[in-house]
Amino acid sequence: MFDARWGDDPRDADPREADQSRGRDHDDTRSLGRGGGGTDRQSSDEPSRDTRDDARWPDRDRDAPERPRDPHVFARHVDLPRGPERERVRDRDRAYTLRGSESRTLATVGAFRVVSSSDLRDHDGSRSNLRSRDLRHLREQGLIETARVPGYRDHAVALTKAGQSLLERHRDSHPERHQTFHAGLVRPREREHDLQVYRAYEKAEERLRERGAHVERVVLDHELKSDYQRWLHAHDNDHDDYDGHPERTAEEIQEWAAEHDLPYFDDEVHFPDLRIEYVQPDGRWEREDIEVVTPHYRGAHSASIARSGFSTYSGLTISISGRSGGGGGGRGGRSPSIIEELFR
Structure with a gap:
């Protein structure tokens, strides 16, 4: 991460x-x-x-x-x-x-x-x-x-x-x-995980290409998190009595998450390892969010990933979620989960 x-x-x-x-x-x-x-x-x-x-x-x-x-x-x-x-x-x-x-x-x-x-x-x-x-x-x-x-x-x-x-x-x-x-x-301890992100992309891109879609760009997790932090702290210096904590309300944060098609639950925004933005054959912009999972993911972390609606990549298979978002920056819809396995 x-x-x-x-x-x-x-x-x-x-x-x-x-x-x-x-x-x-x-x-x-x-x-x-x-x-x-x-x-x-x-x-x-x-x-x-x-x-x-x-x-x-x-x-x-x-x-x-x-x-x-x-x-x-x-x-x-x-x-x-x-x-x-x-x-x-x-x-x-x-x-x-x-x-x-x-x-x-x-x-x-x-x-x-x-x-x-x-x-x-x-x-x-x-x-x-x-x-x-x-x-x-x-x-x-x-x-x-x-x-x-x-x-x-x-x-x-x-x-x-x-x-x-x-x-x-x-x-x-x-x-x-x-x-x-x-x-x-x-850092060395992050390399094994982060190298899997490109492999997850290759699997997803192959599937999208077979459907006639083409990828336009990718966005990594820290880009999304950086955007969030800039927004979260944008008005910190507007007050002389700033105490180090952002003044955004839970409702504002939830609205920001919806506008960026990111899940919000357990009082926080959840970010995927990779966001793929692509264009459908009919010209519509869509996005797919992917989380790389490892055998070490257990308990609450594993449950959180499942609840997020992200597609998951394990190194052997990629499970495709039914969650998708449009390209206009609006709220993404959630459809029933569709599980698709692609083996190497």
Whole structure:
């Protein structure tokens, strides 16, 4: 669940990863160095540049032609390279090279804050790992960071601040609704849970696509909670005798929850791990809320999730609730629960 104190735990770093990533690949573009963007200064541990690229570099230095919108759900929110060849892109005084698969990786990781390396795809469609060309190239440019997941062979992948800045600099203004991009690794004890959020999304997106719907954006739990906290404390400084407690009434809070299509019971608003906003074939905006559940969920917590009406994802199946909300920001209706199981 949400914790504002994100950060990379240096204890999770594996020094062998840096050694494995050097000198292993003759890629189709020159390396720009870890974290250095496209400056002319090279760090001492940067891999040797492949001189075969020098003759082709001026072509990639040219301004890229206007690109059609990317059909990929998250990449269409940014105007970045979409083809198989790497192109040079800039963010302020830094330059990077990206191809379409790397743009899609950045946008996907940013949308979900953290994604497992094995859930991403390399440029050839194969499952990614830290030795894959795309992930290695992004790490060498300082656009992503990775950390081990305790007990698993997978690695958690997150954007660095530089990666987030690059997406924001090249944000596409066309999408009707704004996709938020996040940076920074979550705390180690949260990674196993948070990596499941993207997997839950994949299951739900597949089902929606089969129905002819298409996803427009996703909203994570801490985005919803942040919106709530801003509203809750919006008038705290309006009174000289403010005592640290918001002055919103229970009725106001319940109304806010209804306006944002969130359940309110037991005197509090309940938030899903993931909200998917999508468009039906007839053009109607809808949303689906999903909670990732683990075997540790018991008792009152489990009962609360069941009462919330959220769809639930357990890692093996996804149970789809009949609860849905419209896209106009009004009160979402509740229909009788419909349980649907999708197995891997």
